[in-house]
Amino acid sequence: MASDLPPFDPATAATFMLQHGHPGWLGMRYVAHGADWVELALPWREDLVGETGSGILATGPIVSLMDMASGMAIWTATSEFLAIATLDLRVDYMRPARKGAAVNGRSECYRRTRSAAFVRGIAHDGDPDDPVAHVAGVFMSIGGRRDERR
């Protein structure tokens, strides 16, 4: 898998990837990563609340956070920035995030095939052992580029 590009580094990529578009609007930040996982943070904001006056982040931004962390986990696991698309994403909400709390999303790419990548992760608001949500998803590479490149 020879490539002219340096291996994908989520910490470096975050400096531009999380500045624009939907992730930029949500204010996502890079937190940490390992060989096959990435953790991002979503700061609390009044205008992202899901129920007026509740002070609790809506579920929508949590899906966005997990989708982004999952994509970055796949690029980190493959070391390559290939075009991918989310095929399916399931989010189980364990409990509401605490009022006014930022939410972190950590996703791991635990299995890759030629064209699919499987991810799982959690969202938490401070204690990873007491998650706000569990997530499972499947991503596909776009346009069969990997096949062409073997």
Added chain:
Amino acid sequence: MSDADLFAAVERELPAYARSLGIAVDSIEGGSPILVVPFGKIVEGRPTVFHGGATSGLLENAGYAALRVELARADRQQRLKPINVTVQFLSAAKSRPTYARGRVLRLGRRNANIEVEAWQDDRTRPVATAVMNVLMAAPEDGSGS
């Protein structure tokens, strides 16, 4: 309730997050609301394409809007708590408005199952679908305020 009243009620109950994302009520069709979100920088993922998270946000809000309408019709006032959502992304949502409509498949006493579809130009070719399970609690339960 007339379609105009229903339109106003659905719009009034859109949460802060939905308004921030640019979600609005498009129309009422057969007594059920269609929500819309315009394309723009704040929903963009890959260039010129909706971010999956933004599409999911629209789907979830359309699901909640459909459920609120059903509950109002049954004269029930309950707090909605998400149990889960599964989103299927069928094709890239391009730089055009995206619409979504939810359908309550089952309305139980404690939980509801909702199916939602999102589309752009062609209603028969959805760009994404979702299935949601929602818990319905008593109005005062767990509100903490």
